[in-house]
Amino acid sequence: MDVILEGLTKAFQLLASLDREVLGIAWLSLKVSGLATLFSLVIGLSVGTLVALSSFPGKKILVSVVNTGMGLPPVVVGLFVSIMLWRNGPLGYLELLYTPTAIIIAQTVIATPIVMGVTIGAMQNLPANLRLQILALGATRAQMVWMLIKEARLPLMAGVMAGFGGVISEVGASIMVGGNVRGYTRVLTTATVMETGRGNFDMAIALSVILLLFCFAVNYILTYIQQRERPR
Amino acid sequence: MNRILRTLPLFVALFLFSAVASVSTGWAAExxxxxxxxxxxxxxxxxxxxxIPIFEKQTGYFVKTISVGSGQAMKMGEKGEADVLLVHSPDAEKKFMADGFGVNRKxxxxxxxxxxxxxxxxxxxRGAMTAADAIKAIARANALWLSRGDNSGTHAKEKGLFKAAGINPEGQKWFxxxxxxxGETLNVAAEKKGYLLADRGTYLALNKKAHLGLNIMVQGEPKLLNIxxxxxxxxAKWPKVNNAGARAFADFMVSKKTQxxxxxxxxxxxxxxxxxxxxGKKPESLGL
Incomplete structure (x- = not known):
């Protein structure tokens, strides 16, 4: 138990003293996972809406594939992204392996199916007549889609939160494609693994506490947006 | 709160901008x-x-340290995915050199x-004369042994010691x-109260902080050197590797100041x- 107390003390010390290395690690985590979530939101929301609102042969199979992707293991993504980005791999000329960009790519791949799957589910859950009604009131197609997205925003925000939670807490892909390079690709999760390996348990606990605080802060903001009253 | 929310897109835009800006400066450093x-x-x-910080300051290179086992490090070298290796698995290294994957082993x-x-x-x-004797005793007693099992230099050394003791531990319950x-394996051994082979450096560094409760049982045998x-x-095999940087790092590692x-x-x-x-020493002088 002492070790947890020491860790908590250390966490507040590090935060209070604005330890530069820790702040850098925390900022990188937020940046990388935030960008990955945003990219996955753009891709997931647009493709998900398109799939949900149209009907075509093979739709069930496609939706099943997306839903399977919601549980995509980060290490599997990490492995395939590394192989693609190897110097002598197909995308080696980009020289992206062991960079923050590589982590963003991998995390986007992890989060996109989550956002997309939730989007499809949320859109299909709206009453079918809603579309007709909106169109009957004279809305353009784009206006209709926008209104539907607004109508489904509760589950959509839940999807964004799940996506962000998934990527900021994953360690497998980050360590494989990022390499845990000090001051460059070291994020909160990979730093926690390393400090545990070094026996710096207080530091590892401190990093975990910071990670939890982050998740809470981001989810608090998202929940606030989700739960707020509609502007009148 | 509504006013805060109206400024939210601004914050998001600001975050995006600074995030993209700092990621792309990463590209420039490439x-x-x-x-x-x-x-x-x-x-x-x-x-x-x-x-590493001293080397980076001296030469201006940006070092991406990928810390894996020696086995995986050499695999990365074989595929041209690393520029320079710092490893401790002499037999595997000799094969690596003989196969032409490396140059200037120092x-x-x-x-x-x-x-x-x-x-x-x-x-x-405790106090056994050789590691081989200790391993035989551990096998006889069915006492828990924890192996890295990751093709690292330590794992390679451990395999050699088991072979010398004439023990095949594969599939044994105590292995x-x-x-x-x-570091992680030391933590596991401490928790499960098992025996293991470790390098002294990591043990000392970890024991100081984590109080492992593990004692040194066998040491000082020439066979146990970790080089x-x-x-x-x-x-020549991989034109994309940064050989100038690799040479600079190798020279740095053997320079008087670094030593x-x-x-x-x-x-x-x-x-x-x-x-x-x-x-600058000959490996033979270490008793190899």
């Missing part, structure tokens, strides 16, 4: 990248945290392996593989140095 594939022990002991430093065990010593190996790095070499990945730093690293904190500098 020119002088050097990928160093090394063992977990050099990282877990903290030695590289001291040496002796850097050594420390030694030790056999560790729980204080109650269920296999009664468990963690598949983890040195680190630096190897440049062969640029001095190595000889004093950890002395103050742990009472004895974690590594002993060996640049």
């Amino acid at each position: 020119q002088k990248n050097l990928i160093l594939a090394t063992t977990t022990s050099t990282q877990d002991s903290g030695l590289l945290d001291v040496l 002796l850097v430093m050594h420390n030694d392996f030790i056999v560790l065990g729980p204080a109650n010593d269920p296999a009664r190996i 468990q593989q963690t598949g983890l790095g040195m 680190y070499h630096v190897i440049e990945v062969n640029p 001095e730093i190595i000889s004093t690293f950890g002395k103050k904190e742990f009472g004895s140095p974690l590594f002993f500098p060996d640049a």
Whole structure:
């Protein structure tokens, strides 16, 4: 138990003293996972809406594939992204392996199916007549889609939160494609693994506490947006 | 709160801008990248945290230290995915050189392996003359042994010791593989009260902080030497490797100044140095 107390003390010390290395690690985590979530939101929301609102042969199979992707293991993504980005791999000329960009790519791949799957589910859950009604009131197609997205925003925000939670807490892909390079690709999760390996348990606990605080802060903001009253 | 929300898009835009800006400065720094594939022990002991910043300052290279087992580090070298290796698996290194994957293999430093065990010593190996005797006793007593099992230098050494003892541990109940790095495996052994082979550097660094409760059972045998070499990945095989950087790093590791730093690293904190500098020595002089 002492070790947890020491860790908590250390966490507040590090935060209070604005330890530069820790702040850098925390900022990188937020940046990388935030960008990955945003990219996955753009891709997931647009493709998900398109799939949900149209009907075509093979739709069930496609939706099943997306839903399977919601549980995509980060290490599997990490492995395939590394192989693609190897110097002598197909995308080696980009020289992206062991960079923050590589982590963003991998995390986007992890989060996109989550956002997309939730989007499809949320859109299909709206009453079918809603579309007709909106169109009957004279809305353009784009206006209709926008209104539907607004109508489904509760589950959509839940999807964004799940996506962000998934990527900021994953360690497998980050360590494989990022390499845990000090001051460059070291994020909160990979730093926690390393400090545990070094026996710096207080530091590892401190990093975990910071990670939890982050998740809470981001989810608090998202929940606030989700739960707020509609502007009148 | 509504007003705060109206400014939210601004914050998001600001965040996006600064995030993209700082990520793309990362791209600009890409020119002088050097990928160093090394063992977990050099990282877990903290030695590289001291040496790398000095090297970067001196030469302007940006070092990406990828710390994996020696086996995986050499695999990365074989595929041209690393520029320079700092490894400790001499037999595998010799094969690596013979196959033409590396050039300019240089002796850097050594420390030694030790056999560790729980204080109650269920296999009664404390003070055993050789590691091989200790392993035989552990096998007889069916006492828990924890193996790295990750093709690292330590794992290679352990395999050699088991072979010398004439014991095949595969599939035995008392033989468990963690598949983890040195630091993590030490933690596992401490928790499960098992025996294991570890390098002295990582053990000293970790024991100071984590109070493992493991005792040194066997040490000082010439066979237990743990020798680190630096190897440049062969640029003739892989034209994309940064050989100028690799050579600069190898030269840095064997330079007089670096060797001095190595000889004093950890002395103050742990009472004895974690590594002993060996640049320019013949491997034979170490008893190999």
